[in-house]
Amino acid sequence: MAIEIRELVIKTQIVSGQSRQHAISDREIQALKRSVIETCREMIRESKNRYRNNR
Numbered sequence: 001m002a003i004e005i006r007e008l009v010i011k012t013q014i015v016s017g018q019s020r021q022h023a024i025s026d027r028e029i030q031a032l033k034r035s036v037i038e039t040c041r042e043m044i045r046e047s048k049n050r051y052r053n054n055r
Helices: 002-021 026-053
Strands: none
Touching: 002 026
């Protein structure tokens, strides 16, 4: 899971850099980052639930 989260973060950084080159607003970039953060949190919650259910 850590690898998946790291990949999401790297992709977000790449998209942010490309977005700045294409004049996408900071607000849109922040929305993308929030989306990635929420996705990471959801992955962590799911992982914790799987761990609890498999004990």
